[in-house]
Amino acid sequence: MKYAMAEYDVIIVGGGISGLLSALTLSKHGKKVLLLEKDNAVGGNCNSYMVDGFQVDTGPHAITHLREGPLRRLMDEYFTYMPFFVDYGHYYVRTEKGLTKIPSNIKDFVTFDVLPRKDRLMLSQALTKALTQMIFGMLDGEQPVYNYLPKGLSDDTYDFVNAIAYFLSGKSMKDTSVNRVLYGSSFVRDSVSEDIFEDVEMAPGTSYASLITDKLSKYQLKGHLTSFSRLATNKVAYAQAYPRGGLRSLLNAVLYSMPETVQIKTGSKVCSILTEGENAIGVATDTDSYSSNIVVYTGFVKSLPRIVQLPSDYVKKLSTIDQTLSLTIWLGLKEKMKEFDYTGSEVWFRGGAYWAMPISNYDASIAPKGKQLVGFTFVIDEKNDLESEKKKAMELIMKAVPGIEKMIEMTHYQVTIPEKAAVTINGYFAGTRSPVRNLYLAGTDTDSRSMGVTRAAYSVLEMLKAMKEDKIL
C-alpha cells in the first residue's frame, strides 16, 4: 500500500451537492480542502447526462425555497456564478379529462372535483380542524396522517392523500405524520403567504384570515402557517424553479464558483476514517491515505459504521434511518404532446402516484429539435422484482397518457434513493455532529427540514454553524 500523506484542513467524503457545497463554503472560509468522490464524476444525485440526444437529469427536480431559503443564502454568500432559474410552474393531478391544478386554498379544495364532493367536504373540515388545533397548540402532530383522516372516504381520496404523503415524506400516509403534511416538509414554505386564507370563512362572522393574523402575531407561528400549504403548492411564483440548461447547470454553478485551492479527486472511495483517540485525523482509500484536522462525511450516514468505529447506541440509532427507493423513467418523445403542454409537475393519476415533469419545456435544448423529454418517478418496493416494478410503472404511464407509446423513441431507467433519509414518524436524522470529535456530517440524512437540494443546503448551513460554535471557523 502506498501512503501519500497530505496535510489538509478539511477532507470531504462525497462529491454530491452536499459535499460540493461544503467544499465551496469551507474553502471560502480559508480552509485547504480535499474532496474525495468514489464515482468517476462529481454530482451524485444532482447531475445531467446525455442519452440518445436527450439530456436527462438524475430524476425530475424542482429546486425549492429559492426566494429566501438555505440555497439562496449559500448562493448569495458563496457563489461566484449563478445558475439561471426558470419559474417552476404548477402542480397538477391528471384524470381521464386532463390536468387539474392542485388547489391552493381550502376554498378551492372544496371545488376540486377530482375527488367526490362528500370527501372534499370531509377533508377540508379535517384540514380546518388540524389547522385550528395547531394554532391553539392542541394538535397531536406526531400521529400518522392516516389516523387523522375522517373515516369512510373513497378509495380515490385515500389514494390521493397517499400520493401527497409519498410526495412529502417518501412514505405512505401511515408512516407520514400530520406535522409533516402541515408544516414539516417546508417544501413551499417561503412561497405561500397567509393571503391564501383570505376569504376562507370559518363560521358566519369569523374569518380565518383575522383569526390567523391575530394568532400569528401572538405566537409567531408565521413560519409554520405559511407552510400549511402542503396541499397548496400552486402559489409558488419564483420560489420554486428549474435551472435553465438542466440540473447540471446548478452543479456547474457550484463547480465554477469553487476556488482553485480545492482539490477534487474522483474515483476515490473512502474505506476508512482514521482516528486517534477520540479525534478524526484523516481518511484512507484503497490506495492512499490523507491526513486532516477535520473530516466532513456526506455519504449515507447509515453506512458510516462500516468506515469508522462508533458507539453501539449510536450505531443502533443509525440503523433506524428509513429510506425510499425510486424508479425514474425518462421518455424521449418524437414530437411534443399536447398532454405535456405545461411547466411544473403532475403528482397523481387515479390508480397510482407518480411525479412527472416535462423538463424540455423549460429549455428546448434539452431535447433534439421538435422533440420532448418527460421524466416520471415512482416510489418502488425494493422487495419486489425490478422488472415487474418497471412494467407496472410503464402500464400506469400508458393508462394516464393514452397514445404515448407511439411517441416514445427513447426510454431510460434510473433506480435511485432520492433522499438519504425519509421523513417518517419514527425515522432518525443524525444531525451534524458525530460521536467522533472533528468528524462532521452533512447531507439529506442529517437534517429533516424541507427536501432534496434545499435540505442538503440546510445541512451545510448547520455544519458551518456547528464549526463556528466549535471555534473551527
Ligand SMILES: Cc1cc2nc3c(=O)[nH]c(=O)nc-3n(C[C@H](O)[C@H](O)[C@H](O)COP(=O)(O)OP(=O)(O)OC[C@H]3O[C@@H](n4cnc5c(N)ncnc54)[C@H](O)[C@@H]3O)c2cc1C
Ligand atoms: C428521482 C429523484 C427526484 C428528486 N427530486 C428532487 C427535487 O425535486 N428537488 C430537490 O431539491 N431534490 C430532489 N431530489 C433529491 C436531490 O437530488 C438530493 O437530495 C441531493 O442531490 C442529495 O445530495 P447529497 O450530496 O446529500 O447526496 P448524494 O447526491 O447521494 O451524494 C453523495 C455522494 O457521496 C459519494 N460517496 C458516498 N460514500 C462515499 C465514500 N465512502 N467515498 C467517496 N465518496 C462517497 C457518492 O458517490 C455521492 O456522489 C431528487 C432525487 C431523485 C433521485
